[in-house]
Amino acid sequence: MKIMLAVFRKEWIDLMRDRRTVLIGLAMGALLAPGLVIGINVFAVEKLTQQYESVLKLPVKNAELAPNLVNWLSQRNVEVVEPPPEIDTAIRSQQVDLVLEIHPEYPQQWLSQMPARIDIYYDASRESARVARSRVNGLLDTYSNMTGRLRLMSRGIDPDSSWALTVVRRDLSTEASKSGQSLAFLPYFLILTAFLGGAYFVIDTTAGERERESLESLLLAPTPASYIMLGKVMATAGFGLLMTFVALLAFKLSFSFAPNLITEMKLSWAAAFGIWCALAPISVLGVSLLTLISATTKTVKEAQSYMSVLMLLPIIPSLILMINPIKTEIWMYSIPFLSQNQLITTILRGEVLTLAELGVYAGSQMLITMAILSLAAVVYSSEKMALGR
Amino acid sequence: MIEINNLKRSFKSKSGIVAAVKSVSFTAQDGQITGLLGPNGAGKTSTLRLLYGLISPEDGTVKIDGIDISQDKISARRHLGVLPDTRGLYPRLTARENILYYGELHGLTHADCEAELSDLIVSLEMTEFIDRRCEGFSQGQRTKTAIARAVIHRPKNIVLDEPTNGLDVMTTRGLRRFLQRAREQGRCIILSTHIMQEVAALCDQVVVISNGVVVAQGTPEELRAEANELNLEDAFVSLIGSEEGLML
Numbered sequence: 001m002k003i004m005l006a007v008f009r010k011e012w013i014d015l016m017r018d019r020r021t022v023l024i025g026l027a028m029g030a031l032l033a034p035g036l037v038i039g040i041n042v043f044a045v046e047k048l049t050q051q052y053e054s055v056l057k058l059p060v061k062n063a064e065l066a067p068n069l070v071n072w073l074s075q076r077n078v079e080v081v082e083p084p085p086e087i088d089t090a091i092r093s094q095q096v097d098l099v100l101e102i103h104p105e106y107p108q109q110w111l112s113q114m115p116a117r118i119d120i121y122y123d124a125s126r127e128s129a130r131v132a133r134s135r136v137n138g139l140l141d142t143y144s145n146m147t148g149r150l151r152l153m154s155r156g157i158d159p160d161s162s163w164a165l166t167v168v169r170r171d172l173s174t175e176a177s178k179s180g181q182s183l184a185f186l187p188y189f190l191i192l193t194a195f196l197g198g199a200y201f202v203i204d205t206t207a208g209e210r211e212r213e214s215l216e217s218l219l220l221a222p223t224p225a226s227y228i229m230l231g232k233v234m235a236t237a238g239f240g241l242l243m244t245f246v247a248l249l250a251f252k253l254s255f256s257f258a259p260n261l262i263t264e265m266k267l268s269w270a271a272a273f274g275i276w277c278a279l280a281p282i283s284v285l286g287v288s289l290l291t292l293i294s295a296t297t298k299t300v301k302e303a304q305s306y307m308s309v310l311m312l313l314p315i316i317p318s319l320i321l322m323i324n325p326i327k328t329e330i331w332m333y334s335i336p337f338l339s340q341n342q343l344i345t346t347i348l349r350g351e352v353l354t355l356a357e358l359g360v361y362a363g364s365q366m367l368i369t370m371a372i373l374s375l376a377a378v379v380y381s382s383e384k385m386a387l388g389r
Numbered sequence: 390m391i392e393i394n395n396l397k398r399s400f401k402s403k404s405g406i407v408a409a410v411k412s413v414s415f416t417a418q419d420g421q422i423t424g425l426l427g428p429n430g431a432g433k434t435s436t437l438r439l440l441y442g443l444i445s446p447e448d449g450t451v452k453i454d455g456i457d458i459s460q461d462k463i464s465a466r467r468h469l470g471v472l473p474d475t476r477g478l479y480p481r482l483t484a485r486e487n488i489l490y491y492g493e494l495h496g497l498t499h500a501d502c503e504a505e506l507s508d509l510i511v512s513l514e515m516t517e518f519i520d521r522r523c524e525g526f527s528q529g530q531r532t533k534t535a536i537a538r539a540v541i542h543r544p545k546n547i548v549l550d551e552p553t554n555g556l557d558v559m560t561t562r563g564l565r566r567f568l569q570r571a572r573e574q575g576r577c578i579i580l581s582t583h584i585m586q587e588v589a590a591l592c593d594q595v596v597v598i599s600n601g602v603v604v605a606q607g608t609p610e611e612l613r614a615e616a617n618e619l620n621l622e623d624a625f626v627s628l629i630g631s632e633e634g635l636m637l
Contacts, residue, residue, distance in 0.1 A: 006493035010482070017481040213477030217538070220441060220473065221494035222466035228494075383444045 007231025029247030034254030059083040062102040097129035098122040187344040191314045194279040195286035197240035206294040207303040226377035240283040278343040281365035292376040334364035391417040396449035409435040411601035424592035425581035432601040433581040470544035476535035480524040488538040495542035509537045529560035549580040599629045
């Protein structure tokens with residue numbers, strides 16, 4: 001234990017003296033968080049108001065066949081303009097978002113009180129045209145409905161009799177669960193920070209130590225190599241947790257001070273602390289995994305080449321859930337990344353975790369970490385470790 | 390005292406299995422400096438790595454003060470101070486911190502190391518740079534720091550792999566004085582080298598290794614007599630059977 005503490009203390013001092021790297025590491029978490037929150041909000045708010053409140057330029061083909069409709073639209077912030085000559089190409093090349101076409105039989109159908117045909121051309125895969133599309137759909141529905149009711153009234157029929165149902169929607173989501181929804185990006189960001197926060201230092205204290213040729217002397221100390229390894233794991237996991245702490249703090253503060261949030265984003269101190277605790281195991285797990293990897297690789301460069309794969313790992317469970325959504329079940333708390341995702345989401349939604357869930361989580365993460373660490377300890381004690389081949 | 394008996398070890402390489410150490414036996418006595426002399430690639434570093442238990446032998450034993458290193462690596466290493474072939478320091482720590490860290494790894498507190506450290510600072514002439522960070526140290530400063538950290542726990546046995554490699558004359562002389570003092574203190578010292586002057590100036594016993602085999606051992610005088618040459622240099626060339634890899 002004394003040896004482990006000595007290694008921990010030395011690695012921590014060594015690490016903190018690498019000021020630039022430490023600052024860059026901490027600043028990334030600290031600046032990225034408010035950047036994301038404020039940036040996304042300002043951008044989204046601006047875009048939404050712009051699209052909903054601005055005058056919508058709507059190309060209409062054969063506009064002269066439906067003068068009443070065109071007149072009605074122009075009273076509702078829509079400016080009807082000439083259609084492009086080639087509708088298909090104009091939409092595909094994003095010159096226009098959508099085009100209305102009044103069917104040649106429209107006047108005749110209208111007069112005979114048949115449903116009159118209007119075609120809407122659009123590209124459903126264009127996210128940028130979403131607002132324009134929903135505005136036009138809404139306007140046309142209103143117009144159709146309004147005229148239909150007038151027609152019924154002119155025949156002496158109560159227009160309300162055309163409604164067979166009255167549907168009242170009661171949303172039971174709480175304020176916290178709503179804000180959890182709008183914070184969907186937060187878990188991945190935090191899990192990644194915790195998982196790989198200490199990565200640079202793990203590689204530096206393992207593969208880097210070998211490259212700087214100080215590892216042989218270190219492994220000659222009269223102590224099991226695993227103690228030295230554990231001291232290093234403690235120091236680097238500690239740094240990962242520090243980074244996570246800074247990132248969480250930055251989120252908390254940017255939620256509190258960011259102006260004009262589109263949706264309420266709230267993160268209480270208790271929730272932030274809960275999340276931090278929930279992330280501690282993944283921090284240790286990440287550091288252990290990297291210790292194993294960099295103990296088996298020859299150089300720092302080789303160890304770093306694993307980073308891009310590791311960065312993708314935290315997304316995999318979320319991706320699977322996205323493709324195949326299933327309800328939260330207890331076994332999920334044993335899968336790394338998935339469990340952290342569930343935990344953070346649960347905490348953000350303001351729900352309470354059961355003891356069983358916490359038990360499964362803590363137990364499974366500990367087992368996985370211990371398995372990885374024992375493997376790493378075997379590598380650390382081997383000849384290969386010291387010789388690097 | 391270090392007793393080495395019939396060590397054998399080979400390595401896998403791309404071109405097949407290379408027998409680095411085929412048969413090495415010798416005993417290094419307390420109060421003596423034992424030189425391991427041989428051309429580059431003769432198996433000196435591998436022999437030393439077997440000696441301090443970084444790699445395990447395929448055959449043979451190593452005993453440090455009577456403790457078999459393959460049986461009890463940890464206690465054997467307590468009796469051993471090693472300057473390995475690779476002598477990297479931690480660039481962001483000062484020389485003092487580097488040395489004290491190794492004291493801690495041997496289970497000593499900073500206070501325990503105090504007296505020995507001030508001794509080493511004087512005998513290795515480290516006053517000038519002891520509290521500077523190791524980044525940008527000269528070769529000599531690096532070697533001195535590495536030696537100090539190897540012996541901070543006052544080991545009875547000291548093993549140095551080519552200690553004067555790349556050092557200037559002044560530093561080399563200082564280092565020799567340090568080793569001679571250690572001998573006077575009754576410690577057992579083994580150093581490997583391919584420099585003959587070093588052997589002539591320092592060693593009480595010489596073990597000549599070539600191709601992983603001990604080809605001769607004895608005092609410098611005995612070796613001269615055995616090879617029937619007047620000059621030590623000619624004696625080595627004749628013992629090894631080639632001039633390759635030796636330095637005057």
